[in-house]
Amino acid sequence: MALLPAVANAGSTHVAVAANFTHAAIEIAGRFEEKTGHVAVLSFGSTGQLFAQVSQGAPFEVFLAADAERPALAINEGYGVEGTTFTYAVGRLALWSADAGLVIGPETLLVGEFDKIAIANPDTAPYGTAAVEVMRGLGAYEALSAKIVRGNNIAQTYQFVETGNAEIGFVSLSQIVGHAAGSRWVVPAELHAPIRQDAVLLKVGENSAAARAFLEFLTSPDAVAVIQHYGYGVEGDR
Amino acid sequence: MPNLSPEIWTAVSLTVQLAALTTAILLVVGTPVAWWLARSQARWKEAVAAVVALPLVLPPTVLGFYLLVALGPDGPGGALAGLWGARTLAFTFEGLVIGSVIYSLPFVVQPIRNAFDAVGERPLEVAATLRASPMRAFWTVAVPLARPGFLTGAVLGFAHTMGEFGVVLMIGGNIPGETKVLSVAIYDFVETLRWREANLLAGGMVVFAFVVILAMMLIEKRMRRAGE
Numbered sequence: 001m002a003l004l005p006a007v008a009n010a011g012s013t014h015v016a017v018a019a020n021f022t023h024a025a026i027e028i029a030g031r032f033e034e035k036t037g038h039v040a041v042l043s044f045g046s047t048g049q050l051f052a053q054v055s056q057g058a059p060f061e062v063f064l065a066a067d068a069e070r071p072a073l074a075i076n077e078g079y080g081v082e083g084t085t086f087t088y089a090v091g092r093l094a095l096w097s098a099d100a101g102l103v104i105g106p107e108t109l110l111v112g113e114f115d116k117i118a119i120a121n122p123d124t125a126p127y128g129t130a131a132v133e134v135m136r137g138l139g140a141y142e143a144l145s146a147k148i149v150r151g152n153n154i155a156q157t158y159q160f161v162e163t164g165n166a167e168i169g170f171v172s173l174s175q176i177v178g179h180a181a182g183s184r185w186v187v188p189a190e191l192h193a194p195i196r197q198d199a200v201l202l203k204v205g206e207n208s209a210a211a212r213a214f215l216e217f218l219t220s221p222d223a224v225a226v227i228q229h230y231g232y233g234v235e236g237d238r
Numbered sequence: 239m240p241n242l243s244p245e246i247w248t249a250v251s252l253t254v255q256l257a258a259l260t261t262a263i264l265l266v267v268g269t270p271v272a273w274w275l276a277r278s279q280a281r282w283k284e285a286v287a288a289v290v291a292l293p294l295v296l297p298p299t300v301l302g303f304y305l306l307v308a309l310g311p312d313g314p315g316g317a318l319a320g321l322w323g324a325r326t327l328a329f330t331f332e333g334l335v336i337g338s339v340i341y342s343l344p345f346v347v348q349p350i351r352n353a354f355d356a357v358g359e360r361p362l363e364v365a366a367t368l369r370a371s372p373m374r375a376f377w378t379v380a381v382p383l384a385r386p387g388f389l390t391g392a393v394l395g396f397a398h399t400m401g402e403f404g405v406v407l408m409i410g411g412n413i414p415g416e417t418k419v420l421s422v423a424i425y426d427f428v429e430t431l432r433w434r435e436a437n438l439l440a441g442g443m444v445v446f447a448f449v450v451i452l453a454m455m456l457i458e459k460r461m462r463r464a465g466e
Contacts, residue, residue, distance in 0.1 A: 048429035055431075115325050121412060124429045149329045149411030152425075160411065164311045165328040 010037035011210035014059050016050040017042050018066035018197065019155040020091060020127060020172035024230040025064065031226070032217045038210040046153035048124035054079050054202060061205025062214055064088060064197070066154075067126040071200035084201035088218045090233035091195030092173035093130050093187040098164055103183040108168070109140040114147065118160040118169030121150045127157075130192040131170035137191055173231035189233075196235075246435060248415050249423035256331070256419060257399040260338040264346040264395045265388065267339070272347045272387075273376070276354035287351075291344045298404025301341055305409050309333050329411035334419070337405045346395040353387020354380060389457050397450040401443065 017025045022044050029040040040062075043050070047066040054060055054074060063080070065071050068087070074080035097103045102114070109117075120128035128150065135141040149165075151157030154172050161169035173186055199218060205211030217223055224234055275287050293301060306328055309315030315327035315336070327333035357380050365375035381388075403421035410417030412426070420439060427436035 046429065048431075052428050052431065116329060116411075118411070121426070123426060149413060152407060152412065156408075159306075160328075163306055163328075165306060165309070165326045166411075167325070 010039070011208065012039040012041055013061045013205060013208055013210035013214050014041045014043065015062040015064060015211075015214060016054065016058070016060040017044050017064045018047045018050065019044050019125075019153040020066055020174055021064055021089065021197065022155065023178065024089075024174060024226055024232070027226045028218070028223045031222050032214060035222065036210075036213050036217065038213055040210075040214050044155070046121070046124050047126065049153070059204055061202055061208050061211035062199065063202055064199050064218075066091065066195065066197050068196045068198045071198040074200050074202065078203070080200040080202055081206050084215065085198050086215075086219070087196045087235040088199045089197045089227050090189075090235060091127065091130075091197055092189065092231050092233070093127060093134065093170055093192065093195070094173040094176055094231075095168065095185040095187060096158075096161055096171050096176050096182060097168045097184075098162055098182045099167060100181070100183050102168060103185050105185050106138050108185070109135060109138055109144065112140070112143055112147070114167040116149050116160075116166035116168075117144055117147050118149050118151055118157045118166035120154045120157045120170070121152060125151075125153055126195050126197075127154045127170065127172055130187075130195055133192040134170070134187055177229070177231045186231075197232075243435065245414060245418075246423065246439060249418055249420050249439075252331075252415060252418065253400055253420040256334055256338060257396045259335055260342055260399045261346070261392050261396045263335070263339050264342060265392060268343065268346040268391065268395075269350060269388075272350035272391075273354055273380075275347070275351045276357075290347050293341050294344050298341070298402075299408065301337065302405045302408030305333075305337050305340070305405065309336070309409060328409045329413060329417060331416055333409055334406055334417055337409055338399045338402055341402055341405050342395045342398045345398045346391040349390035349394065350384065350387045353384035353390075356387075357383045386457055386460060390454060393450060393453055393457070397447065400446065 015025070025042055029042055032038060032040055043060065047070050050063065051065070051070045051074065054063060055077065063071060063074060071080060071085045075082055075085065095103050095108065102108065119131040122128035122132045132141065135144055149160060151160055154175070157169050158171045158175045160166045161171065176184060199215060201211060201215055227234055271290065275283055307313055309327040311325045315333065316325060319325060319327050327336065361379050361383060362375050365379045370378065401421060402419065403425070406417065406419050407422055407425070410419070410422065412418050412422060420443070424436050424439045427433065427439065
């Protein structure tokens with residue numbers, strides 16, 4: 001080990017990751033390990049679920065949330081290290097169907113020729129909140145509300161649509177970037193409040209070099225390329 | 239009574255309905271299965287018994303995954319739903335009933351089978367010599383003697399369905415009044431930091447589970463005494 005300086009001080013850090021960021025996080029963790037020798041151990045869940053676990057002493061050192069509220073709350077309530085939050089990605093919403101002919105655009109929502117539309121639970125998942133906002137904005141929410149099924153997080157929402165149990169659903173653009181199947185409408189960003197996804201260093205990881213290195217790495221060109229590849233925007237302000 | 243939000247009552251009453259309907263179906267479906275398992279001489283009957291017991295060992299995610307696919311538009315559930323013009327049985331109360339019947343099957347069949355086993359050959363032979371038809375012997379001799387088994391099965395099936403979580407989470411779609419059962423409501427309350435409500439429901443479940451287990455033990459005690 002001593003022969004490999006990069007690995008000599010290598011540690012591992014436990015990162016709680018909002019479900020929508022799953023694919024990007026896995027890729028970033030891979031590059032992070034290549035570059036620094038540190039290992040990032042990833043746990044996925046909905047932002048609400050992960051936050052509840054953090055508040056009960058989960059051993060997470062870094063929290064990549066799907067919103068800006070939970071990281072801010074983490075700091076207010078003393079679980080997060082002050083001054084460490086920043087927006088690592090700005091999420092994009094997509095209306096998606098596994099059926100190649102179904103999703104065309106906003107008119108699909110207005111016509112409503114489907115039985116079920118899947119969204120993430122708006123009470124716990126920011127992508128769900130944004131989905132409701134889009135439907136309301138288009139004046140389609142009332143008519144669609146009886147057709148809505150709610151995934152526990154955005155990953156489950158995707159799975160409801162993927163299996164065809166719901167013909168259509170609001171997913172994170174990052175989930176469907178990788179494959180061309182089905183049909184999609186990338187929701188224009190101005191139709192909902194920006195989904196600012198913030199990261200925060202948690203108290204557990206305050207003294208972890210690997211945790212700080214991971215947060216640092218998130219803003220590196222390497223990581224930003226991955227983040228953008230998955231359809232996210234970046235703010236770049238720290 | 240503390241004033242509870244209507245969503246709590248919706249979840250509780252939905253869960254009780256689901257558990258009651260599931261238990262009723264399981265008693266109807268499970269009794270012949272239990273009877274066959276207790277009486278059959280077939281060499282492969284233990285293989286059937288093992289299939290019935292599978293949900294005891296399988297993680298709910300395995301059942302949830304297969305059910306999601308099976309209930310969906312490309313599975314038998316979708317074909318069934320097509321009869322009334324729907325595409326899928328997922329996200330429906332009916333879908334949850336199907337899931338729960340499978341999930342709680344061993345909890346009902348096992349105790350009834352054990353009770354039939356305990357009845358043994360003798361009372362049925364006596365009934366036969368008194369010229370009771372097999373059907374009559376079943377209803378007037380075997381079933382009354384096995385009553386504690388039915389009770390245990392019904393109580394366990396009901397309680398197990400009340401506490402169902404993983405399967406419902408995977409196939410339910412979290413629809414209030416339709417598929418948002420008690421355990422899912424608790425999960426949501428915890429996630430949204432509404433811990434007062436979570437506590438009320440979770441505490442209620444602890445009391446409920448205690449009562450069920452106590453009732454079970456009392457029934458079993460009675461069963462043993464009846465067997466002596």
